[in-house]
Amino acid sequence: MPGPQLEVLSAELTDLVLPNASLERIHGGCLWTEGPVYFPVGDHVLWSDIPANRVYQWVPELGARILLHHANNANGHTRDREGRLVTCEHLTRVRRALAPRVTTASNRR
Numbered sequence: 001m002p003g004p005q006l007e008v009l010s011a012e013l014t015d016l017v018l019p020n021a022s023l024e025r026i027h028g029g030c031l032w033t034e035g036p037v038y039f040p041v042g043d044h045v046l047w048s049d050i051p052a053n054r055v056y057q058w059v060p061e062l063g064a065r066i067l068l069h070h071a072n073n074a075n076g077h078t079r080d081r082e083g084r085l086v087t088c089e090h091l092t093r094v095r096r097a098l099a100p101r102v103t104t105a106s107n108r109r
Contacts, residue, residue, distance in 0.1 A: 027056060027064035035077040037085065048074045050090065 008014065030049040038045050044059045048071065055068035055077075068074070073090035080086050 026058045030056075034075045035087075037077040037079060039079070039083070039085075041083060046077055046085065048077065050075050053091075055087075 026045070031051040033047050033049055036045055036047040042059075044057055046055060046057050046067065048055050050073050053069070053071050053073055054066050055071045055074050056064050057067040058064045071089070072092045074087045075090055076088040078086050
């Protein structure tokens, strides 16, 4: 995959990126991605393709794969203080922590 072009719309971005950093496309074909989160333990990245209703995982040397089908239109991902995944979902309006099982933290609409 050829590398994407980057257009800087705000000069403040340059303060957040090392001058010698390069941009690398790790996956293509998603409709609308959101919520990337990096896990140092396991050295992988998770993100969502909301319209496709999937959560993807990227691992160096292995590439990208679909981690969750039917992901309840998961969008925002982060890690809690213990390093567990916390995900917000559009479809169910819940926040889930996966560690290693799904726990509903809130289901208010």
